[in-house]
Amino acid sequence: MIDGRTPLAVRFDGTREEAEQYDRADPLGFLRERFAHPDPDLIYLDGNSLGRLPVDTPDFLADVVRNGWGRGLIRSWNDWIDWGRRIGDRLAEHVLGAGPGEVALSDSTTVNLYKLAWAALDLAPDRRTLVVDADDFPTDRYVAQGLARQRGLALRTVHSDIDRGIDLDRLRAVLDDDVALVVLSHVAYRSGALADMAAINRMAHEVGALVLWDLSHAAGAVPVRLTEDGADLAVGCTYKYLNGGPGSPAFLYVRRSLQPRLRQPIQGWFGQRDQFAMGAEFDPIGTIDRFLAGTPPMLSTAALVPALDLVEEAGIDRLRAKGRLLGELTADLAARWLEPLGFRLASPEEPDRRGSHLTLWHPDAWRICRALAEEAGVVCDYREPDRLRIGPSPAYTRFTDVWDALDRTRTLVADGRHTRCSREKARIT
Amino acid sequence: MIDGRTPLAVRFDGTREEAEQYDRADPLGFLRERFAHPDPDLIYLDGNSLGRLPVDTPDFLADVVRNGWGRGLIRSWNDWIDWGRRIGDRLAEHVLGAGPGEVALSDSTTVNLYKLAWAALDLAPDRRTLVVDADDFPTDRYVAQGLARQRGLALRTVHSDIDRGIDLDRLRAVLDDDVALVVLSHVAYRSGALADMAAINRMAHEVGALVLWDLSHAAGAVPVRLTEDGADLAVGCTYKYLNGGPGSPAFLYVRRSLQPRLRQPIQGWFGQRDQFAMGAEFDPIGTIDRFLAGTPPMLSTAALVPALDLVEEAGIDRLRAKGRLLGELTADLAARWLEPLGFRLASPEEPDRRGSHLTLWHPDAWRICRALAEEAGVVCDYREPDRLRIGPSPAYTRFTDVWDALDRTRTLVADGRHTRCSREKARIT
Numbered sequence: 001m002i003d004g005r006t007p008l009a010v011r012f013d014g015t016r017e018e019a020e021q022y023d024r025a026d027p028l029g030f031l032r033e034r035f036a037h038p039d040p041d042l043i044y045l046d047g048n049s050l051g052r053l054p055v056d057t058p059d060f061l062a063d064v065v066r067n068g069w070g071r072g073l074i075r076s077w078n079d080w081i082d083w084g085r086r087i088g089d090r091l092a093e094h095v096l097g098a099g100p101g102e103v104a105l106s107d108s109t110t111v112n113l114y115k116l117a118w119a120a121l122d123l124a125p126d127r128r129t130l131v132v133d134a135d136d137f138p139t140d141r142y143v144a145q146g147l148a149r150q151r152g153l154a155l156r157t158v159h160s161d162i163d164r165g166i167d168l169d170r171l172r173a174v175l176d177d178d179v180a181l182v183v184l185s186h187v188a189y190r191s192g193a194l195a196d197m198a199a200i201n202r203m204a205h206e207v208g209a210l211v212l213w214d215l216s217h218a219a220g221a222v223p224v225r226l227t228e229d230g231a232d233l234a235v236g237c238t239y240k241y242l243n244g245g246p247g248s249p250a251f252l253y254v255r256r257s258l259q260p261r262l263r264q265p266i267q268g269w270f271g272q273r274d275q276f277a278m279g280a281e282f283d284p285i286g287t288i289d290r291f292l293a294g295t296p297p298m299l300s301t302a303a304l305v306p307a308l309d310l311v312e313e314a315g316i317d318r319l320r321a322k323g324r325l326l327g328e329l330t331a332d333l334a335a336r337w338l339e340p341l342g343f344r345l346a347s348p349e350e351p352d353r354r355g356s357h358l359t360l361w362h363p364d365a366w367r368i369c370r371a372l373a374e375e376a377g378v379v380c381d382y383r384e385p386d387r388l389r390i391g392p393s394p395a396y397t398r399f400t401d402v403w404d405a406l407d408r409t410r411t412l413v414a415d416g417r418h419t420r421c422s423r424e425k426a427r428i429t
Numbered sequence: 430m431i432d433g434r435t436p437l438a439v440r441f442d443g444t445r446e447e448a449e450q451y452d453r454a455d456p457l458g459f460l461r462e463r464f465a466h467p468d469p470d471l472i473y474l475d476g477n478s479l480g481r482l483p484v485d486t487p488d489f490l491a492d493v494v495r496n497g498w499g500r501g502l503i504r505s506w507n508d509w510i511d512w513g514r515r516i517g518d519r520l521a522e523h524v525l526g527a528g529p530g531e532v533a534l535s536d537s538t539t540v541n542l543y544k545l546a547w548a549a550l551d552l553a554p555d556r557r558t559l560v561v562d563a564d565d566f567p568t569d570r571y572v573a574q575g576l577a578r579q580r581g582l583a584l585r586t587v588h589s590d591i592d593r594g595i596d597l598d599r600l601r602a603v604l605d606d607d608v609a610l611v612v613l614s615h616v617a618y619r620s621g622a623l624a625d626m627a628a629i630n631r632m633a634h635e636v637g638a639l640v641l642w643d644l645s646h647a648a649g650a651v652p653v654r655l656t657e658d659g660a661d662l663a664v665g666c667t668y669k670y671l672n673g674g675p676g677s678p679a680f681l682y683v684r685r686s687l688q689p690r691l692r693q694p695i696q697g698w699f700g701q702r703d704q705f706a707m708g709a710e711f712d713p714i715g716t717i718d719r720f721l722a723g724t725p726p727m728l729s730t731a732a733l734v735p736a737l738d739l740v741e742e743a744g745i746d747r748l749r750a751k752g753r754l755l756g757e758l759t760a761d762l763a764a765r766w767l768e769p770l771g772f773r774l775a776s777p778e779e780p781d782r783r784g785s786h787l788t789l790w791h792p793d794a795w796r797i798c799r800a801l802a803e804e805a806g807v808v809c810d811y812r813e814p815d816r817l818r819i820g821p822s823p824a825y826t827r828f829t830d831v832w833d834a835l836d837r838t839r840t841l842v843a844d845g846r847h848t849r850c851s852r853e854k855a856r857i858t
Contacts, residue, residue: 040494050498052499052502061494065486065674071465078856079587107536114722142697146695240505267572268568270539278812280563297676
C-alpha cells in the first residue's frame with residue numbers, strides 16, 4: 001500500500017482509525033523502535049531540524065569514547081583517519097546517488113559551501129556573476145554575499161516563491177554567460193519545495209555555469225540522484241533526516257571529472273597528498289580528500305555510523321514513499337481542520353513537489369508553535385514570517401502522530417490557548 | 430618542591446627511587462586517577478597529540494546524548510547555542526590569559542587560521558607580504574601558502590632552527606613595513622621550542638604587522654598570556670593538553686579592540702547578529718561570535734566540559750611546573766642513558782625555552798618508535814626527519830612513567846630489538 005508504487009491520489013477519510021490502519025500497514029513501522037522515545041507522549045515533528053537519537057547510538061559512541069579514545073589513544077587515528085571517507089562512500093551510494101570517491105565528510109555545511117563555491121569560481125575567472133536564491137537558507141545567502149564581496153563579483157538574485165520554491169522561468173531569466181556559479185537548495189528550508197535538479201543543472205550548463213546544491217533538507221528525505229541528474233557540486237548536513245546528532249559533520253560532493261580541476265581555498269593538512277610526510281609545499285591529494293581541511297571531530301563523526309545503518313536498512317525509496325504520505329495526511333487534515341481556523345498551506349500542494357516537511361501559514365504562528373510545545377506536547381518549529389514548519393520524519397513518525405498533532409493543534413487554536421503565550425521571540429525553538 | 434617556584438637547576442640522581450619521591454611529592458598526583466588508564470602497563474607519552482580520556486567524560490557525554498539529544502531534541506539548542514561562548518570564556522580565563530568575550534570555540538585550527546589570517550590581511554591592503562615559519566606545523570604553512578596565492582601576496586619565510594625554534598634576529602630580518610601578518614606557533618610542534626610571545630609581538634608591531642599565533646601545542650601546557658603579551662590573534666586545538674577528545678573543536682582569539690575592525694571571509698549564519706531572524710543581508714554580530722561560521726559539532730564540544738574542569742582544578746601554573754620538571758627528568762635521563770646509544774636532544778636545552786614536550790634525534794627513530802609501541806608498551810610519536818617526540822602530559826604522567834619509559838628505551842635500543850621493525854612508514858603512529 002505504501003511501498004513507493006502507491007498512486008499519489010490517496011483519499012483520507014480524516015478518522016484516527018484510518019491513521020491507525022496506515023501505521024499497521026507501514027513497512028517502516030519497525031524503525032520507530034530503533035529510535036529513542038523517552039517521552040512517549042511527545043509528538044516530535046521537527047526531524048527536519050534535528051533528527052531523533054537512534055537507540056544504538058549511545059552504546060556505539062560510548063565504545064568509541066572508552067575503547068577508541070580511552071584505550072586506543074593516538075593509535076586509533078590509524079583507523080579514524082578513514083572514517084570520513086567510508087561514511088562519504090556510504091552516503092554516496094545510499095543517500096546521494098553518487099559514485100564512490102565523490103563524497104567526503106567535512107566541516108560544517110557553511111564551510112563546505114564556502115570551499116566549493118570558491119573553487120568553482122576559480123574555474124571560470126572571466127565570469128563575474130554568482131546567482132543565489134533570495135529565499136534560500138540564510139547561511140547559503142550569507143556565504144555567497146561574502147564571496148561576491150571578496151572577489152568583486154556581481155551577486156544576482158533569483159526570487160523564488162516563498163511557498164512554491166524555485167520558478168524555472170525566473171531562474172532562466174537570470175542566467176547568462178557571465179554566470180559562473182548558481183547556489184540553490186534542493187529542498188527549500190521553509191516551504192519544503194523540491195527543486196527539479198536535473199532541469200536546473202541542464203539550464204545552468206547551457207550557459208556554461210556550474211550549480212552548487214545544498215542538500216541539507218533533502219538528504220535522507222528524498223532520493224537525491226547527483227550522478228543521474230548531472231550535478232556538479234553539493235553540500236549538506238547530516239543531523240536532520242540522517243539523524244547524526246547535533247552538529248554532526250557535513251558532507252560535500254564533487255563530481256569526479258571536476259575534482260582534479262578544483263582547488264579549494266582552505267589548504268589544510270587533511271587535503272595534503274602525503275599528510276604525515278609534512279612536506280614543505282602544499283600538494284593537494286588527487287582524491288575527494290583534497291576538499292578536506294583540518295582534523296575532524298571524531299565523536300560527532302562516530303554518531304553518524306549507527307544512524308546511517310538505519311537509513312540504509314530502511315532504504316531511501318521507502319523513506320520517501322512514507323514521507324510523502326505523511327505529508328499528504330498532514331496537508332489533508334490541515335485543509336480539513338485548520339483552514340477554518342485561519343491557517344493556509346505555505347508549501348507546494350503537489351506531494352511530488354515537496355520534500356518531507358511542509359509549512360502552514362498563520363498570523364499567530366509563533367505563539368501557536370510555543371503553545372504546542374509547552375501545553376500540547378507537540379514539537380514542530382517556527383520560521384519567519386508567520387509560519388509553522390512541520391517535519392514528520394518518515395524514519396520514526398507514525399501516521400497517528402500526525403493525526404494527533406493536528407488534532408491537538410485544532411483544539412488548542414480553537415480554544416485560543418496560544419494567545420496566553422508571549423509574542424516575544426526570545427527562544428530559538 | 431614542585432610548586433612553580435622550584436629553582437630549575439634540579440639535580441637528578443638517575444635512580445627510580447628518586448622518581449618515586451617526585452611522584453609522592455607531586456601536588457598534581459591526584460589528577461592521574463581522574464583519567465582513564467585501561468592498560469595500566471602502557472606508558473603514554475603522546476598527550477601532545479591526543480590527550481587521555483578524563484574519567485568523567487563518558488558519563489557527561491552519555492547524558493548529553495541521552496538527555497540533551499534524545500530527550501530534549503531540538504529544544505536543547507536553546508542551551509547548546511551558548512556552549513561555545515561559555516567554553517571560550519573558560520579558556521580565556523584559565524588557559525589563555527585573555528578577557529571574557531575574546532575567545533570562541535569554532536571549527537578546526539586549520540579553518541580558524543584561514544578565517545583570522547584572511548580578516549587580518551583585509552586590514553592592511555597595502556601591505557603585500559605574509560610571513561611564515563618554514564618549520565611551522567604543516568597546516569599553518571599550507572594555509573598561508575593558499576592565502577598568498579589567492580590574494581597575490583608575497584610569502585616570506587623565516588627559517589627557524591629545527592631544534593631550537595624561532596630565532597629573533599632571523600625574524601627581525603624578514604620584518605618590514607610591507608608585512609601585513611606573521612603566522613607563528615607559540616610552542617613548536619616538533620622541538621617543543623617556546624617562542625617569546627611578548628618580544629615577537631612587539632617586534633611585529635614596530636613594523637605595523639599583526640601576529641597570528643597557533644597555540645595548539647601550548648594551550649594547557651604553558652601559561653599563555655595573550656593580553657599581557659600584547660597578542661592580536663590566536664587559534665589552537667583542544668585535543669592535546671586540554672584533553673577534549675579526538676578532533677574536539679578548536680578555539681580562536683581576537684583581541685577585543687580588533688574585533689569590530691575584522692571581518693572573516695566565511696559568512697555563516699552563526700556569525701549573524703540576529704541569527705534566527707534569518708534576514709536578507711549578512712550583518713556580523715558585534716562580538717567574538719562574528720568569527721563563527723556554521724553549526725558546531727555538539728557531541729565533540731560537550732566532551733570539552735569535563736576536560737576543562739580538570740585543567741581549571743589543576744591550574745595552569747601547577748601544570749606548567751610539573752610539565753617542566755617532567756621534561757627536565759626526560760632530558761636528564763636521555764643524556765645519561767640514550768646519548769651513548771646515538772640519541773641527541775633535538776629541543777632547546779633550557780627548560781624555560783621548551784613547552785611540555787621534547788624531541789630526541791636518532792637515525793633510526795622511526796623503528797625505535799614502532800618497537801617501543803609494539804614491544805615495550807611505550808607510546809610516543811615519530812616526526813620527520815628521524816625524531817622521537819616525547820610528550821609527558823603533566824595532568825596524568827608520573828615521574829616514574831618517564832623513568833620507566835626511558836629505561837625501556839635504553840634496553841630496547843641496546844638490545845637492537847627495534848631493528849626487527851619495518852622501515853616502511855605505513856602507519857600514522
